[in-house]
Amino acid sequence: MVKKTAKLACMETRAPQKRRLETRQKLIDAAEAIIAERGYAGLRVEDVVARAQVAKGTFFSHFDDKDRLMALLIGQELERILDRIAKGPTPASIDEFAIRLAPLMEYMAQDRVVFDVVLRFSGAAAIETTELISLNFMHQVELFTTWINALRGTAIRTDVDPMLLAEGVHAFVIQAMALKFCALHNTNKSHERLAPYLEPWLAPPKSAQ
Amino acid sequence: MVKKTAKLACMETRAPQKRRLETRQKLIDAAEAIIAERGYAGLRVEDVVARAQVAKGTFFSHFDDKDRLMALLIGQELERILDRIAKGPTPASIDEFAIRLAPLMEYMAQDRVVFDVVLRFSGAAAIETTELISLNFMHQVELFTTWINALRGTAIRTDVDPMLLAEGVHAFVIQAMALKFCALHNTNKSHERLAPYLEPWLAPPKSAQ
Amino acid sequence: MVKKTAKLACMETRAPQKRRLETRQKLIDAAEAIIAERGYAGLRVEDVVARAQVAKGTFFSHFDDKDRLMALLIGQELERILDRIAKGPTPASIDEFAIRLAPLMEYMAQDRVVFDVVLRFSGAAAIETTELISLNFMHQVELFTTWINALRGTAIRTDVDPMLLAEGVHAFVIQAMALKFCALHNTNKSHERLAPYLEPWLAPPKSAQ
Amino acid sequence: MVKKTAKLACMETRAPQKRRLETRQKLIDAAEAIIAERGYAGLRVEDVVARAQVAKGTFFSHFDDKDRLMALLIGQELERILDRIAKGPTPASIDEFAIRLAPLMEYMAQDRVVFDVVLRFSGAAAIETTELISLNFMHQVELFTTWINALRGTAIRTDVDPMLLAEGVHAFVIQAMALKFCALHNTNKSHERLAPYLEPWLAPPKSAQ
DNA sequence: TATGAATGAGCGTTCATTCAT
DNA sequence: TATGAATGAACGCTCATTCAT
Numbered sequence: 001m002v003k004k005t006a007k008l009a010c011m012e013t014r015a016p017q018k019r020r021l022e023t024r025q026k027l028i029d030a031a032e033a034i035i036a037e038r039g040y041a042g043l044r045v046e047d048v049v050a051r052a053q054v055a056k057g058t059f060f061s062h063f064d065d066k067d068r069l070m071a072l073l074i075g076q077e078l079e080r081i082l083d084r085i086a087k088g089p090t091p092a093s094i095d096e097f098a099i100r101l102a103p104l105m106e107y108m109a110q111d112r113v114v115f116d117v118v119l120r121f122s123g124a125a126a127i128e129t130t131e132l133i134s135l136n137f138m139h140q141v142e143l144f145t146t147w148i149n150a151l152r153g154t155a156i157r158t159d160v161d162p163m164l165l166a167e168g169v170h171a172f173v174i175q176a177m178a179l180k181f182c183a184l185h186n187t188n189k190s191h192e193r194l195a196p197y198l199e200p201w202l203a204p205p206k207s208a209q
Numbered sequence: 210m211v212k213k214t215a216k217l218a219c220m221e222t223r224a225p226q227k228r229r230l231e232t233r234q235k236l237i238d239a240a241e242a243i244i245a246e247r248g249y250a251g252l253r254v255e256d257v258v259a260r261a262q263v264a265k266g267t268f269f270s271h272f273d274d275k276d277r278l279m280a281l282l283i284g285q286e287l288e289r290i291l292d293r294i295a296k297g298p299t300p301a302s303i304d305e306f307a308i309r310l311a312p313l314m315e316y317m318a319q320d321r322v323v324f325d326v327v328l329r330f331s332g333a334a335a336i337e338t339t340e341l342i343s344l345n346f347m348h349q350v351e352l353f354t355t356w357i358n359a360l361r362g363t364a365i366r367t368d369v370d371p372m373l374l375a376e377g378v379h380a381f382v383i384q385a386m387a388l389k390f391c392a393l394h395n396t397n398k399s400h401e402r403l404a405p406y407l408e409p410w411l412a413p414p415k416s417a418q
Numbered sequence: 419m420v421k422k423t424a425k426l427a428c429m430e431t432r433a434p435q436k437r438r439l440e441t442r443q444k445l446i447d448a449a450e451a452i453i454a455e456r457g458y459a460g461l462r463v464e465d466v467v468a469r470a471q472v473a474k475g476t477f478f479s480h481f482d483d484k485d486r487l488m489a490l491l492i493g494q495e496l497e498r499i500l501d502r503i504a505k506g507p508t509p510a511s512i513d514e515f516a517i518r519l520a521p522l523m524e525y526m527a528q529d530r531v532v533f534d535v536v537l538r539f540s541g542a543a544a545i546e547t548t549e550l551i552s553l554n555f556m557h558q559v560e561l562f563t564t565w566i567n568a569l570r571g572t573a574i575r576t577d578v579d580p581m582l583l584a585e586g587v588h589a590f591v592i593q594a595m596a597l598k599f600c601a602l603h604n605t606n607k608s609h610e611r612l613a614p615y616l617e618p619w620l621a622p623p624k625s626a627q
Numbered sequence: 628m629v630k631k632t633a634k635l636a637c638m639e640t641r642a643p644q645k646r647r648l649e650t651r652q653k654l655i656d657a658a659e660a661i662i663a664e665r666g667y668a669g670l671r672v673e674d675v676v677a678r679a680q681v682a683k684g685t686f687f688s689h690f691d692d693k694d695r696l697m698a699l700l701i702g703q704e705l706e707r708i709l710d711r712i713a714k715g716p717t718p719a720s721i722d723e724f725a726i727r728l729a730p731l732m733e734y735m736a737q738d739r740v741v742f743d744v745v746l747r748f749s750g751a752a753a754i755e756t757t758e759l760i761s762l763n764f765m766h767q768v769e770l771f772t773t774w775i776n777a778l779r780g781t782a783i784r785t786d787v788d789p790m791l792l793a794e795g796v797h798a799f800v801i802q803a804m805a806l807k808f809c810a811l812h813n814t815n816k817s818h819e820r821l822a823p824y825l826e827p828w829l830a831p832p833k834s835a836q
Numbered sequence: 837t838a839t840g841a842a843t844g845a846g847c848g849t850t851c852a853t854t855c856a857t
Numbered sequence: 858t859a860t861g862a863a864t865g866a867a868c869g870c871t872c873a874t875t876c877a878t
Binding site: 017019020023049054055056057058061 | 837838839840841
């Protein structure tokens with residue numbers, strides 16, 4: 001799996017030429033079109049290059065890997081979704097918290113392939129922090145922390161560090177996504193899978209045990 | 210991908226003959242031996258039948274699929290591990306709770322292949338509840354509930370339904386397993402990934418906010 | 419392909435028991451039903467025995483071979499068709515001759531499998547004259563000879579032995595059937611493939627060259 | 628059975644590169660060598676690629692199918708045989724006509740596999756006229772017509788269109804080939820199977836009935 | 837840079853036939 | 858007799874990736 005001729009990170013590369021960028025975009029466009037038609041699982045390098053009117057080798061001169069392209073595409077989409085969520089109002093309750101996250105979860109759980117890529121690239125492979133998916137995860141925790149701080153003391157408990165709570169939320173999001181693929185817990189709405197856990201996780205303890 | 214001559218669920222199938230069961234066991238034994246030697250990723254149908262001294266056609270008359278066999282093997286192993294855990298003493302604290310689950314998590318996270326199969330067969334594909342992995346997940350929740358009930362009122366909060374707590378624990382287990390493949394959260398011990406979340410999740414609320 | 423324990427032809431076999439005959443008939447019925455549904459190419463031993471509610475081995479205790487069963491089925495059908503043709507009036511012209519043979523040709527050319535079996539069992543394998551298809555071929559030549567004799571001197575030439583002519587006709591029938599599978603000569607009606615050859619073959623020579 | 632990524636007929640395919648042609652030839656050569664050693668029935672894809680020192684995938688990127696390769700090989704051989712026949716002198720009699728065709732018939736009837744492939748690819752499957760076997764059949768009729776024209780008026784009748792006669796001859800050739808597999812008519816020499824039919828078919832009518 | 841031919845290991849499948857019970 | 862589990866050799870196919878031009 002290790003690329004033999006990995007480009008050195010420090011290598012001074014002159015600005016990519018216009019033609020190269022165009023080719024890259026053609027490939028991305030082709031891939032997105034195919035995904036729109038056939039889903040992520042239906043994405044095949046062969047089809048991408050055919051659609052982009054480009055040779056197979058060209059693909060691999062632009063993307064190390066098919067998975068790398070997917071990670072890029074998925075990362076972009078995650079950012080778009082998170083942006084849209086961030087632009088909305090801060091949730092006023094825990095329930096709303098869950099609801100606001102629905103689009104993110106829906107997207108991640110839509111497809112086994114997305115799920116796989118998200119997991120793979122959110123972590124291990126992502127030491128180079130250029131990986132969009134990893135960045136997005138950080139953005140998610142940041143957003144959650146903001147929200148938690150806003151509700152802290154009212155709807156949200158104060159006995160746990162907001163950051164840890166945020167990470168926990170993120171964990172629940174991932175888990176709820178994973179459970180999408182698990183019939184045992186499969187209710188229809190993703191936020192309905194999330195909320196039951198969010199409540200005891202975030203709510204302030206009832207006064208008396 | 211639909212099996213052409215799938216056996217009808219309602220079909221009168223008389224009990225398999227002794228020889229059939231023996232052959233099945235030979236296949237399973239062969240597969241386990243190969244996995245022990247070369248790991249799950251090194252399992253090849255061709256080797257299994259060679260080792261079991263059985264024809265390839267026989268393999269496919271017993272298991273739909275290589276993945277199906279793996280799901281069976283992994284399911285068995287999960288049961289074995291869970292049994293061992295269940296036989297041990299009830300954990301006395303939340304930390305111990307996490308520690309006791311380590312073997313389960315270690316096994317599930319040992320290998321991407323196991324991880325994949327567990328996820329795939331725990332859920333979607335497992336509408337047929339014959340799937341061992343699904344069953345094992347239920348067993349896990351049962352065990353957790355027992356433990357939670359045992360600690361309820363002392364180490365564990367009483368303001369949340371034990372069953373829901375148990376499901377939450379299971380969710381954290383899965384998530385921690387997933388995070389094994391995620392460098393950002395990758396600490397060495399699996400229970401160390403689990404514990405930070407288990408504490409606020411299970412512990413009784415501190416007396417005053 | 420040679421059966422190891424072929425039954426000796428001279429073996430005194432007691433009359434088959436009723437149950438055996440019933441099983442045999444169940445198999446034949448099942449096979450015919452499947453052929454009606456899926457064509458000869460779709461006939462699989464597995465399905466036959468399933469439909470007949472009989473074990474696989476039973477099939478082979480009744481028919482040496484799948485092909486043997488097919489030869490039986492096809493032979494029966496050929497006899498039925500030839501009988502129907504023979505019951506009709508003697509053709510009054512060469513064209514009619516061709517037309518009268520259409521049902522036979524249509525049946526034989528309907529399907530590559532039928533074609534194959536007919537060829538195989540009309541000849542080589544058919545040294546045991548019990549083979550229905552071989553017998554049917556003889557019946558065909560007999561019928562043709564009758565017809566040729568009826569028209570001899572009027573519509574049909576007298577300079578060639580009627581028997582040879584009959585064999586030639588049979589040859590043309592087979593050939594026209596074969597040509598069904600050959601696009602170059604593929605006109606719609608089988609008798610239209612036959613007639614052009616029958617005319618110069620059977621017609622009396624025009625008085626003067 | 629429909630190829631998933633069948634190349635569109637209209638697709639702009641630039642001329643294949645030299646290397647591709649060489650590989651193709653390697654495959655063909657390997658196949659021919661194997662056939663020479665083990666006969667058509669002994670041709671196995673695995674052996675072909677092994678001998679050609681080429682990957683299995685490569686085979687299928689060159690030929691849809693094992694049968695397709697065979698059709699090519701057989702078509703080539705038929706052309707070679709027909710060329711040799713065409714280079715010889717025009718037959719001087721009907722008997723010679725039959726004799727001259729012997730090599731063609733011998734080749735086609737040598738082997739059930741060849742016979743099958745010839746029939747399958749001469750016809751139905753051969754709508755794409757690229758199929759060599761179909762082309763060869765046309766070439767045969769052309770050659771026969773030339774011969775018939777040469778003998779017309781002396782050894783061959785004038786009351787039937789030469790082209791129709793030629794097609795009839797071709798039909799007889801095919802039929803004689805088919806009858807090779809039919810014991811009832813199985814004389815040793817193929818032209819001896821052909822001649823009896825050729826005589827009344829081609830000869831001028833005797834002066835008086 | 838771009839090209840596109842080649843790679844290659846293994847999977848899933850087929851199904852008539854055999855044979856021990 | 859009937860049973861049905863097992864056989865087994867090959868085929869077709871996949872498709873991301875490599876690499877020489």
